[in-house]
Amino acid sequence: MPTTNILYITTIIIIIILFTTTPTTSKSTIEPCSTTDSCTALLSYTLYTDLKVSELASLFQIDPFNLLSANSIDISSPDVVSHILPSQLFLNIPITCSCVDGIRKSVSTHYKTRPSDTLSNIADAVYGGLVSADQIKEANEIDDPTVLDVGMSLVVPLPCACFNGTDNNMPAVYLSYVVKDVDTLAGIAARYKTTVTDLMGVNALGNAAVEDGDILAVPLSACASNFPRYASDYGLSVPNGGxxxxxxxxxxxxxxxxxxxxxxxxxxxxxxxxxxxxxxxxxxxxxxxxxxxxxxxxxxxxxxxxxxxxxxxxxxxxxxPRCPGPQQVPPVIAPPTMVTPDMGLAPAPSPFQLGGAPIGGLPGSVVPSTSSSIAFPPAANGPSGSISGACTLVNPISSFSLVMVLVLFLGLVFPFL
Incomplete structure (x- = not known):
């Protein structure tokens, strides 16, 4: 076979490989359920832009004072609901975790679409990877995800877990944590005062490997109430220190x-x-x-x-036997105006960070800034688990760039063959 034919066939094969979407799977923990009972759960979330407290609360359809309290932010600060929270701030978002179609999830969040929105941008940037574009598509029965009418109200199914409000027979509130590329299971366990063994058990992990984009159920030690079932706040449970x-x-x-x-x-x-x-x-x-x-x-x-x-x-x-001292309550902080490494509101550190490296010095420790299509704040109206996988695609721009380089190279080589 002539050399030119071999090179031509090789080129076609390489192009096909580069343009083939190679899936990488992000795992999330799913808790099966069969009752209508619900619980309060938490989501880990990094602000994609500056937002007022009221705007962030509206993004998840939650009470702004519940949002502030969940993060030990002083609710008595003047005009605190209108306070502007800085971009890249890491917060816990309290949500109601229900039983829907046999699994635990939160479906009380709705998002009103804006011009240039895509399902991927809504999922990955606005909601910080807590949900996938495919999950939004399925929840809203969207036939053509490339066509989103401005002003559409989309149900945003968010991950959560209850596990009977316990962990190793002790009261617990569960946090859905989106793994960052700098995270390790040991770092996450240290951050949230639990163990690698416990995290592996709760999330049904076969080993301690976690990947960027995985969503883990993290048990937080809590104080449980014993209010009567007819109380509107029956089952109230508060994470330790919160x-x-x-x-x-x-x-x-x-x-x-x-x-x-x-x-x-x-x-x-x-x-x-x-x-x-x-x-x-x-x-x-x-x-x-x-x-x-x-x-x-x-x-x-x-x-x-x-x-x-x-x-x-x-x-x-x-x-x-002895008289107790003054009641010690967890400290509260003033509403944050900037993000600093020592605020205690940062993503879970890896063991390298725990060893003394500055948090700000590691790349990828916060959610990257978003594209112009979502640069504006959203509208104001706006146990043992199982692992599921959600596929994402490689960046087609990177593949296209490699193909162009290869084509130019072969264009220079072919005349000499």
């Missing part, structure tokens, strides 16, 4: 040292029902101590749930 706002913005509950749920009046100027324990002068969250020869008599006014618009208070008394 806050939750409840009872119509009137009560804030935190997970204190010792994994004890502590609730007190929230620092918001709203109309609230009585928070006084009947027959006493104690208000919600108050504790009195009285030393005696037998020990310390401790009386406290606790929170018993939100029922028919009323705040239920419970009075409890106990004799303890």
């Amino acid at each position: 806050y939750a706002i409840t009872a119509g913005h009137c009560v804030e509950c935190s997970c204190t040292p010792g994994s004890r749920l502590y609730c007190q009046p929230a620092s918001l100027s709203v109309s609230c029902s009585s928070m006084q324990c009947k027959g006493t002068n104690l208000m919600l969250g108050n504790v009195t101590v009285q030393q005696s020869s037998a020990g310390c008599n401790v009386t406290s006014c606790g929170y018993g749930g939100f029922v028919n618009g009323s705040i239920i208070t419970t009075l409890s008394s106990s004799l303890q």
Whole structure:
């Protein structure tokens, strides 16, 4: 066979290989379910642009005060709902995790399309890889994903897990974490104070290898409530060191040292029902101590749930060996105005970062800036798991560039053969 024919055939084969879409699979943990029970779960999310607190809350259709409380941000700051959060800020997003079509997911989020939106941009940039373009396409029964009408309201199915609100028989809230290219399972475990073994068990992983774009269910130690089932905030569980706002913005509950749920009046100027324990002068969250020869008599006014618009208070008394000190609640931070490595709101570090390397010095530790098609904020109205795979495609521009180089090279070589 002539040399020119061999080179021609070789060129065609290389072009076919380069243009063939080579799938890379991103894994996510799926929790099967068969009940209508729901739970509060968290999503890891990095802001793709500067957004007001209200805009970010609208993007996920959640209460802005729940968003702030989930990240221990001071809700009493002036005009906090209009505060602008900086791009690349890493936050926990609280969502309601339901049972839909036999698996756990959140389907309460809707996105209103803008000019130049594509399903890929909505999935990868606006929602930070928490969902895939194919999942949005399927959830909305879209026949032609290349044609999106401006103003369409798209259901955005988001990953979540409940696992009965426990991890190793201890209270837990589950975070859906999108793996970054600098992450390792050991780094994620260290960041969230769990173990590699636990993460592998929860996510049904055969080994400790994780890839960029994988979505892991991460158990966070929590304080669980024991409110009655008829309470509107039944099943309230707060991650260790965090806050939750409840009872119509009137009560804030935190997970204190010792994994004890502590609730007190929230620092918001709203109309609230009585928070006084009947027959006493104690208000919600108050504790009195009285030393005696037998020990310390401790009386406290606790929170018993939100029922028919009323705040239920419970009075409890106990004799303890020694008197407790002042109640220690988790610290809150001012609404962030810039992203710094020491804020504690950054993606999970790898072991290299934990060893002392500056977080900002590693490439790929934050979501890259987005394209012009989504440069504006979205509209304001806007256990043992199983692993599923969602395919993504290689960058066709890179393949095209390689092909052009090859064609130019062969164009120069052929005349000499």
